[in-house]
Amino acid sequence: MPLALPRLLLACLVAVVAAPAPAYASPGGGRPYVRGTETVPVYDYADAVRESVWVQTSDDADEDGSPDRVAVDLVRPRTGPGVKVPVIMDASPYYACCGRGNEGELKEYDENGVITKAPLFYDNYFVPRGYAFAAVDLTGTNRSTGCEDVGGPHEVAGAEAVIDWLNGRAPAFAADGSPVSAAGWTTGKVGMIGKSWDGSIANGVAATGVPGLETIVPISAISSWYDYMRYNGSLRASGYPNYLQSVVSDRIAQCAAVTESLAHDSADETGDYNGFWRARDYRPAASKVRASVFVVHGVNDLNVTTNQFARWWDELADAGVPRKIWLHQTGHVDPFDVRRGAWVDTLHRWFDRWLQGLRNGVEREPRATVETAPGTFTEARDWPLPGTxxxxxxxxxxxxxxxxxxxxxxxxxxxxxxxxxxxxxxxxxxxxxxxxxxxxxxxxxxxxxxxxxxxxxxxxxxxxxxxxxxxxxxxxxxxxxxxxxxxxxxxxxxxxxxxxxxxxxxxxxxxxxxxxxxxxxxxxxxxxxxxxxxxxxxxxxxxxxxxxxxxxxxxxxxxxxxxxxxxxxxxxxxxxxxxxxxxxxxxxxxxxxxxxxxxxAAPHTRNGLTAESRSRHQLPHR
CATH class of the missing domain: 2.60.120.260 (Galactose-binding domain-like)
Incomplete structure (x- = not known):
């Protein structure tokens, strides 16, 4: 595990440490970034290819007469001829409005619109190890067109289209509208990862069964948006879908039909589970999931409550999906900020297994890791614990x-x-x-x-x-x-x-x-x-x-x-x-x-009755 150092000293060290020289494959191909059963850093991150493409979807959610296009910012190793790499993908609505990670990082671009900074450590760590990283703006957010429909079919289809493009099944375009050639640099194998909304869309895309999606890592993620905004018929907050849309999208004016649907089809007045919510419930399609799933959740998460992972986990188990779970005692928190060294190591091995095909045995290890007391983690064969x-x-x-x-x-x-x-x-x-x-x-x-x-x-x-x-x-x-x-x-x-x-x-x-x-x-x-x-x-x-x-x-x-x-x-x-x-x-x-x-029993009851008291109703925290 890296040593903890003051920021100024660490910045100096980063500036003087030499980056590894670029590595190229032999004319016959191969993977120079693989050593035994793990990937190792052989590519120069500073020399990585940084580019943006807009993948065309089959939707026209904003009804402007043109198919919607989803913006994809890529950071990939400069591999040389004959070497192809898989893709780690984080599809998010937060890249421009709210940031990612504990430090709220946003995407940053140069004067030509080329990405210079992708939030989180995924590109910094994995690109030198023979992975590409794709930071995808969900439909209707940041540089994507279309309409943000809050966990609905439009944003799932947009993220799915990116996987289709990486596998030669969808077109993509440059910023000037010119066609972009197929992504010949990739194996087509994709792993989706993300916390909260990002991880929720990973669940939704996996539930489509799209070929090429090999694994997902949903962190503090939603599997049913009804259960996120309704607690068994009780309203969590009125107007919640529209509120979330307004936070992440600046395309409300172009998306009147979608915005109207969020307001009325969500049925605040009844709290009923209807077709609107069925379209945002990924659990019934668990049998379509082809990807392995690594679930991470805090047992004290009051934002995305624990039934979200537990019911999804049960459905995946019934479908025989290869899976792994980490549970910790904090709230709505990324494991990078709970158990950093062990998390990065485990995530590395998970991606090596499912995206690189390296037989490192991670899938044969105990399926569940549970924090049983502050800072104390135990492993078990499954979750709920065997014998429960x-x-x-x-x-x-x-x-x-x-x-x-x-x-x-x-x-x-x-x-x-x-x-x-x-x-x-x-x-x-x-x-x-x-x-x-x-x-x-x-x-x-x-x-x-x-x-x-x-x-x-x-x-x-x-x-x-x-x-x-x-x-x-x-x-x-x-x-x-x-x-x-x-x-x-x-x-x-x-x-x-x-x-x-x-x-x-x-x-x-x-x-x-x-x-x-x-x-x-x-x-x-x-x-x-x-x-x-x-x-x-x-x-x-x-x-x-x-x-x-x-x-x-x-x-x-x-x-x-x-x-x-x-x-x-x-x-x-x-x-x-x-x-x-x-x-x-x-x-x-x-x-x-x-x-x-x-x-x-209830010691305060008298003759089966209690005194009535009243307090002012307050809105929940969003």
Missing amino acids: RPVTVRLGSGTAAYTDASLTEDRAVADPAADVPGRLALRYGPLTAPLRISGSPSVRLRVRVDRPTTQLTARLVDYGTATRVQYDRGEGVRTLDTESCWGESTAADDACYFDVAERVVTTDHAVLTRGWQDAAHHVSLRFTTPLRADRWYWITVPVDAYDATVPAGHTLGLILTQSDPEFTEAPNTGATVNVDLARSTLTLPVTGRASLKPSS
Whole structure:
């Protein structure tokens, strides 16, 4: 691992270290950048070919009478005759508006429009090792034409078209509109990578089954945009698709039809799952995936919640897709900023295996790497952990009720023995043995509600003192004043990045995971079924996937509330929810022994009723 050095000293070192001389193949071809079962840096990064092309798609999303064109900025080694290289591709909407990585890097160009700086370390590290890097502007963003449709068919088709061009199946053009010859310098093998929106489109393109896409590395990525903007029928934020479009695209005026669809077809008024959302749900097409998949996610990611990777992972497993997973305890964070040295090494070996065909054995290693405590990573044969089984426990005895109070999370999960109107607090413990949770919990409620609907919110809480990642501040990481370098640099694009460390704190409790369900969507997410006040209903609240160990001596809490002003826009309906504790259950995916018995029902309830309180509804953070 490179040593951490002050920025000024490191910049001097970068300036004086000689770059490797260009390497060329023998007349018969070959790969001079391969040594045994790994690629090695033999090409001069400063001498790399830097060029831009515009790949033509089959879409005309802006309805201007011409096919849309997607801008592709390429950095590739100057290989010489007979040598072809695969492509690492990051298709993103953020190259001009918001930046990539912890330092918010943007694309930069020279006076002729040729790229001089590509964000992140991928080009600096991999181009000298016999890879090309393609930084693709998603449809309707930066230098691409067309319309940004927020995870929809247009932007997926645009990224897919780039893979088609790299394999001779689509045309491309220069900035002046002249045709560009086929990409004869590439093998046609492509690996897509990216965090958040970038990784989401990698999932979407993989779900098309496009030939040539050999692997994807989705980091903190979406697999269903409905589940990103709707929590089982509950609205996360009104107008969210249009908000995201406006952030990343300056082509709103040219894209009236798409913008109108984002506003109306997304059905804010109902929260229903419809055709608009089906077109942005990649999971049903998992059987089409031909690429291997390396999933990375933070178990405390409150932006792209963990059900996004967990449900996609399950679908890929059912389809027999070669796969690997890394889970860490921070939030919406790139593994480059969690475990940098191990990440770069593992990613290098992954790309060598699937893009270069080098038999380095990475696919035979343990499939799962999980951070079990701050800075402590363990490996397992699979995820959820082998031997995980569902354990179901009842919530208590008798009945209890609570009336919507729009509690903040801090108030909702305060001392579970305290009297907090607006919640039910159930406790299991203190535990006599550690409890390992690995997978997706759920809460099955038998309820009677005196309104046509209300949101049902569930939280699992670990009550007990421990040192934990402080994921609610800076996503659980902090930037240091030292930096390390990963690859080669030029005056315009250095390979050096500030080091990052996990932010840890000792607390007496922590929310492990959460789940939300609109009660009127209990039959189907495709339509609402209003509740009758005189009837009991069975309603399941899915809880986001998690992996953690609750230590012996700690207490596991289940906190039930209704509206959740910090996470959703569900209104405070004033509903009172009666819960049949004896017939309602919590199901946990656990390994090893599990002895869970309710240690208390909701201590604040009196005669099955709670005092009603009200608080002002607030918009969630976007």
